[in-house]
Amino acid sequence: MEGVVDHLAFERNKAQFDVEEMKIVWAGSRQALEISDKMARLVASDPVFKKDNRAMLDRKELFKNTLRKTAYAWKRIIELRLSEQEAAMLRFFVDQPAFTDLHWGMFVPAIKGQGTEEQQQKWLPLAYKMQIIGCYAQTELGHGSNVQGLETTARFDPKTDEFVIHSPTLTSSKWWPGGLGKVSTHGIVYARLITDGRDYGVHGFIVQLRSLDDHLPLPGITVGDIGMKFGNGAYNSMDNGVLRFDHVRIPRNQMLMRVSQVTREGKYVQSNVPRQLVYGTMVFVRQTIVSDASTAMSRAVCIATRYSAVRRQFGSNNGGIETQVIDYKTQQARLFSLLASAYAFRFVGEWLKWLYMDVMKRLQANDFSTLPEAHACTAGLKSLTTSATADGIEECRKLCGGHGYLCSSGLPELFAVYVPTCTYEGDNTVLLLQVARHLLKTISQLGSGKKPVGTTSYIGRVEQLMRYRSNVQKGEDWLNPNAVLGAFEARAAKKVVLCAQNLSRFTNPEEGFQELSVDLVEAAVAHCQLIVVSKFIEKLQQDIPGKGVKQQLEVLCSIYALSLLCKHLGEFLSTGSINPKQASLANDQLRSLYSQVRPNAVALVDAFNYTDHFLGSVLGRYDGDVYPKLYEEAWKDPLNDSVVPDGYQEYVRPMLKQQLRNARL
């Protein structure tokens, strides 16, 4: 790819599978690979999209540079007449959070999902051409997770046929919306609808925020940026904003009225469109987050794997060549379980795409039967994959030793930009509690004969699972998918049944839920891990072409499952799903699986097909030429502009010369 001499060629030659075929598997299809490859190269080869100086810019420079990249990307999208899919890919490879993420990712989908036909016809063309730029203004200073607690009001004034949007308290200030601080001209603003003397709870409204002439905030609107966030570049290229309304008036028809409406007279009426439609949007957004998790995880793993093959430390006492750190078993255990997770999340993300389509098809046919399950499942997988990915990125950084701490490794940025995913679109703990509620409900409905569907269907076999004892007898038995599935199903089922039993001891079920919530979260995690494992296994039941490709995936699938089993061993043992002897066999088997991955490790991360531009990491360079480039990068730091640093005369010299007494400090 990029380098002239390939320092990792000897690693690539070891691979026991067809990397090009694996690239297709990773991308999802040959066509998806071609598009992503084309877009990645387009971005990588264009100097406007350079990003290696990102950590060195101050906030204003960074922000201005982001505006430039965004405008330029849009220009290229138009010039090259890119398809929607291509445009999204291009934006993705630009790899810098910007207001467009919210415009395309939240503003447009909200209008599509919650706007009437008429509203869609009015607003979507403007949004599609970016004649207006929109954000998604839900969270407030005082309320994030609890959306029903939002304080902003939208009071209907029948005299003028308008809503009056107002921020009654300081804590009602909108706070966090991306793109709001400096750029958006419009926002979907969530506010309590008050009409006819009643508070109808939180609804969405399209509100113009800035003038389309001079970009100044409209009267009654106070808006700004909320300040620096984690990391150097990272999310600081985004203008997360604060917004206050002082009795701002909007026409009645700017309430999003697909599911409920306010009439000219101020009557609140429900439309005949099912409310559940909103869940469809959530399923969609969270499914994207899961697939982004696999991207972020794979990026970090790619960097750490390549560098671990370059880095040599110890193992030679006679001046000979040292051991590659990737050959240490501790390094392998940490790294390869994350490599396996990247693939696992990829496939569960792929499956979630299918699930979303399935849900939408059913909704159109007024079939809501799978919706609660699909909703719980995406909520849980969002939580599971983002938490694991955030931790995984930091682990990859540590796997790179000291050099991982440099911005030029790319890992600090990747971490800082990634971690809020654990919080937005639902705090991960709050989501797991929702999953737990769904599981309890599923259990409680068993009695009434309601058959659990989809990812909860194993709960229908609960009686059998309660008696489950693994029959693994030797290490290789753990390679059998049924052995793995059995253990994971038994553990999940027993955890949730145990919770339900403990809960029944409380007279007030809500109190019981609160009291047992730690156990409930564990049960939810067990359930979600089962989903990921089972979708990986299902993937392997498909036909997967390419020499050795399927074999590699089988190894990774076993690693994913068995490393989880070892990590959560307490639950597998205490539920009696497996016994200590079987645990020990799983541990031995895992070690041998690491050895099987070892020769394929570099090729397995090559299969992600990431350009050096996208990786943005000296340590993860395709050609492995790490040291000269690290050395080169160092000198670019602004501190190296002068040999003697600014401040020497005023502060260092007086110290050395014992002249501080008279120094002006």
Add this chain to the structure above:
Amino acid sequence: MEGVVDHLAFERNKAQFDVEEMKIVWAGSRQALEISDKMARLVASDPVFKKDNRAMLDRKELFKNTLRKTAYAWKRIIELRLSEQEAAMLRFFVDQPAFTDLHWGMFVPAIKGQGTEEQQQKWLPLAYKMQIIGCYAQTELGHGSNVQGLETTARFDPKTDEFVIHSPTLTSSKWWPGGLGKVSTHGIVYARLITDGRDYGVHGFIVQLRSLDDHLPLPGITVGDIGMKFGNGAYNSMDNGVLRFDHVRIPRNQMLMRVSQVTREGKYVQSNVPRQLVYGTMVFVRQTIVSDASTAMSRAVCIATRYSAVRRQFGSNNGGIETQVIDYKTQQARLFSLLASAYAFRFVGEWLKWLYMDVMKRLQANDFSTLPEAHACTAGLKSLTTSATADGIEECRKLCGGHGYLCSSGLPELFAVYVPTCTYEGDNTVLLLQVARHLLKTISQLGSGKKPVGTTSYIGRVEQLMRYRSNVQKGEDWLNPNAVLGAFEARAAKKVVLCAQNLSRFTNPEEGFQELSVDLVEAAVAHCQLIVVSKFIEKLQQDIPGKGVKQQLEVLCSIYALSLLCKHLGEFLSTGSINPKQASLANDQLRSLYSQVRPNAVALVDAFNYTDHFLGSVLGRYDGDVYPKLYEEAWKDPLNDSVVPDGYQEYVRPMLKQQLRNARL
């Protein structure tokens, strides 16, 4: 303390213990509390030490500001005639990494520990007055963990009685030393000593790097900063450096010659000072790191606890007051186990101080018997406490929801500045492997009748421990220190014995060690956790005055131990140390302990006695007045200097107006 209205007064009133007495326990003594309190206030009240704009400065501004603070701090130290302890405290509360950390923390101790009397007399007075500034230049681009692999050479030239320091390869460039990049005039440089035709391995040399006249690098020396690191401010105030030597000559007497010397003729001779003395320095440095871990953890916990008491979310359907998030059991489980860890690390750190003194006393009496154990113990505790603290800080950030992601929360900075502790002074995995080696050796020597000492003495009871079965029968039994100690000892002993047994199956023990290294790391962690638990328990056997103080600590000790037990349940169960029923009782007991901590939580973090300046967090403010201050902080961001952002005319307007085609981007 700082606020006028105390929004957390209602929480403080709930406390069931004497906070002032707890402050003394935390500080170590009344006198230590007084000094730290005085120094903290001194720093907090001085505008030069302001740090709330830290995340907004660019690298050069940040660095210059650090030079200023450092010079000013030194000036104040002299003016106020502060004692060594006070000076160290003052520097600590300035809370910004700087070259002085290395000067006082590594350069001076290295000369003290490895220099001859004569060398100490020459160099220490210069260093004490800061007439020279020193760094510690060990790590190279190619070698960090493997110190024996360093490539820089120091070749003795008998003609001139000098050493020639040279960087023979790119990878031999010194890389990482703090204070090196822009400030240090001198460094302790580690290089392979070559004399008399032989390579004697790595030794330390005092090398002048910059002219004391004009601060320019001396001839033959190339030196600079290695570039941006993780986080906004964080470690970027430090000039970690790169350094290359082109045949730089230094006088022979600048080799640190306490343990081995080169004679005028170039003969290498060992002095009669025992080599083991170097380990003393390591024990010292790592003991400091453990106590810093308790500081960093407590800081994060203080912020998250106060904010969790301020933050309300859900729990009211009728517009009434919502639930404080600290009342959710999931929040408590995550937060209180970290609160308990902060206290646990404090006490084990205190004990390590004692251990260091004990070791030094013995060394002076030529008693090396406890050194290997003390060395393994500090290595392990460094690893355990820093890993837990790094994870703990990030968990505290997540516990603050979205607002934790803002720099004004203080948590992103705290994380970014803390994480390298897991890597420097020994990579945490490499250290655990050292501990494991020591444990295996201890086991293997049992046969020859050698009695394990200190923290390994429980291994002397291994036969008894192998048969151990916990006799816990009801939840409260877990409050008995012996029940806890028994389970932790049994688990640790069984883990290490199991490793030793598995190892004996390999014909090549080194190969076996590599193959089983993941299990060995687990055994080492089990051993280290036992140390922390047992030192906490020992602390509680002392007399601790103050109403309710000891009771609170007992609760925290139980939480620390039982939450570890639940987290590592697989090991406790698979070793048969406890059974599933007992595990379930521990889980129940833990829940009830959280309820006991709950009313005391805010007071327990008040006991750390941190000023708002030191915390540097809007969310962690003593007075709990979070929202108005968050709002206020936002407007200080440079992006808010203008209402319409820089870049609007060039990039945003053309987009909105469909005029990108002709825009110059």
